[in-house]
Amino acid sequence: MPHLRFSTAGESHGPALVALVEGVPAGLPLLAAHIDQELARRQQGYGRGRRMVIETDHVEFLAGVRAGETLGSPIALLVRNKDWANWEAIMDPAPRPEDDTPEGRKRQVTRVRPGHADLTGLLKFDRDDARDILERASARETTARVAAGAVARQLLAALGVRIGSHLVHLGGVDAAVPAELPVDLNAAADASPLRCLDTIAEQEMIARIDAAKKDGNTLGGICEVVVTGLPVGLGAHVSWDRKLDGRLAAAICSIPAVKGVEMGMGFEAARRTGAEVHDEIVPAPGNPRTGNVRRVTNRAGGLEGGMTTGEPLVLRVAMKPISTLMRPLQTVDVKSGETAAAAAEHSDVTAVPAMGVIAEAMAALVLADAVLEKFGGDSLGELQRNHASYLQRVAERLG
Ligand SMILES: Cc1cc2nc3c(=O)[nH]c(=O)nc-3n(C[C@H](O)[C@H](O)[C@H](O)COP(=O)(O)O)c2cc1C
Numbered sequence: 001m002p003h004l005r006f007s008t009a010g011e012s013h014g015p016a017l018v019a020l021v022e023g024v025p026a027g028l029p030l031l032a033a034h035i036d037q038e039l040a041r042r043q044q045g046y047g048r049g050r051r052m053v054i055e056t057d058h059v060e061f062l063a064g065v066r067a068g069e070t071l072g073s074p075i076a077l078l079v080r081n082k083d084w085a086n087w088e089a090i091m092d093p094a095p096r097p098e099d100d101t102p103e104g105r106k107r108q109v110t111r112v113r114p115g116h117a118d119l120t121g122l123l124k125f126d127r128d129d130a131r132d133i134l135e136r137a138s139a140r141e142t143t144a145r146v147a148a149g150a151v152a153r154q155l156l157a158a159l160g161v162r163i164g165s166h167l168v169h170l171g172g173v174d175a176a177v178p179a180e181l182p183v184d185l186n187a188a189a190d191a192s193p194l195r196c197l198d199t200i201a202e203q204e205m206i207a208r209i210d211a212a213k214k215d216g217n218t219l220g221g222i223c224e225v226v227v228t229g230l231p232v233g234l235g236a237h238v239s240w241d242r243k244l245d246g247r248l249a250a251a252i253c254s255i256p257a258v259k260g261v262e263m264g265m266g267f268e269a270a271r272r273t274g275a276e277v278h279d280e281i282v283p284a285p286g287n288p289r290t291g292n293v294r295r296v297t298n299r300a301g302g303l304e305g306g307m308t309t310g311e312p313l314v315l316r317v318a319m320k321p322i323s324t325l326m327r328p329l330q331t332v333d334v335k336s337g338e339t340a341a342a343a344a345e346h347s348d349v350t351a352v353p354a355m356g357v358i359a360e361a362m363a364a365l366v367l368a369d370a371v372l373e374k375f376g377g378d379s380l381g382e383l384q385r386n387h388a389s390y391l392q393r394v395a396e397r398l399g
């Protein structure tokens with residue numbers, strides 16, 4: 001059983017999204033503002049649709065927090081959907097008289113979209129209206145994940161861990177990545193419309209988003225997530241389900257439309273020789289987090305043997321293009337069985353910058369779980385003492 005457990009509920013156009021986070025120690029400072037800041041970051045990004053204009057996500061604590069601190073009890077978080085006002089009839093949990101008319105509820109989705117969950121979900125769950133599927137497949141659900149992730153991020157911050165991300169590719173355009181990333185990566189990335197550090201490449205990306213929109217098409221891309229301040233030894237090599245690389249990959253790949261994750265050098269490592277791939281180790285006194293050694297390079301991206309090395313954790317996350325196209329692809333209408341143009345409602349042209357923020361949240365949740373597994377503690381103070389005592393021991397080894 002994980003040490004930090006979380007689950008979410010809520011439909012895209014339902015009244016609200018909820019997240020339940022269990023296992024957080026008592027005494028962690030936690031304000032709605034900490035969570036709202038992350039929710040706002042998830043809403044950014046050039047290329048998003050009208051929905052992000054409708055919503056201004058704000059968290060309400062339902063349980064687990066008192067006077068700005070966690071209680072050690074389950075934390076229940078709620079984020080309301082403003083768009084609910086426009087969907088109350090269609091999404092009403094109670095049956096309505098119009099349900100018995102030949103049309104049934106309005107706006108049934110039967111022209112299933114290639115690349116979305118519509119068709120497979122309809123067949124598997126034996127439904128007639130793809131709305132019954134898309135409402136939960138929608139990445140609106142990631143709002144609740146980011147809220148939960150903000151709690152995890154707060155826990156990690158109390159141990160000196162920082163998580164950031166930036167966009168490195170969009171729609172066929174690569175960004176130049178600086179040799180040294182800014183210390184406050186998110187402050188730099190969040191200041192730009194695509195969360196990209198290369199302002200010249202970003203102009204070309206924006207032009208491609210505009211062109212795709214005009215053409216009724218959509219775009220994907222890649223974000224890099226970077227985590228600093230991690231101690232050596234989170235995760236474990238001993239069993240498949242304790243390896244941190246696998247846990248991170250599963251969490252990241254569960255984000256809607258994410259189709260791949262690379263760690264460190266990633267796929268490129270397969271094309272190179274061992275001498276070009278592995279990170280040489282040198283003594284580095286005064287670095288207790290890494291056991292007083294240092295990797296000359298960080299091609300492994302901060303992971304060896306399913307454990308953190310203490311070097312920055314570097315993940316690259318690939319997102320496919322959005323599957324709702326305004327110039328729709330060919331599909332089948334599941335009501336008539338005839339060929340049709342896929343359903344097309346207002347939708348994002350791209351959401352790669354938001355995906356980077358969601359990937360940060362998923363990484364935070366996995367890392368906070370690994371921290372609690374390694375250090376335990378019912379209060380923040382106990383967790384911090386356990387962490388400090390471990391680092392002291394690691395520092396003694398090659399000091
Ligand atoms: C932040 C974000 C926003 C998204 N916005 C849309 C959208 O507006 N329209 C759409 O069709 N898909 C959108 N998607 C992708 C779909 O949710 C996703 O493709 C779908 O759930 C099917 O899952 P799969 O692509 O992982 O197979 C978005 C994904 C993310 C992460």
Ligand SMILES: C=C(O[C@@H]1CC(C(=O)O)=C[C@@H](OP(=O)(O)O)[C@H]1O)C(=O)O
Nearest residue numbers: 049051137138139140143256346347348
């Ligand atoms: C609502 C969000 O993203 C939505 C994700 C999404 C999808 O199919 O994944 C489809 C769109 O939903 P709607 O049709 O309501 O505009 C996006 O806006 C969000 O990120 O908060």
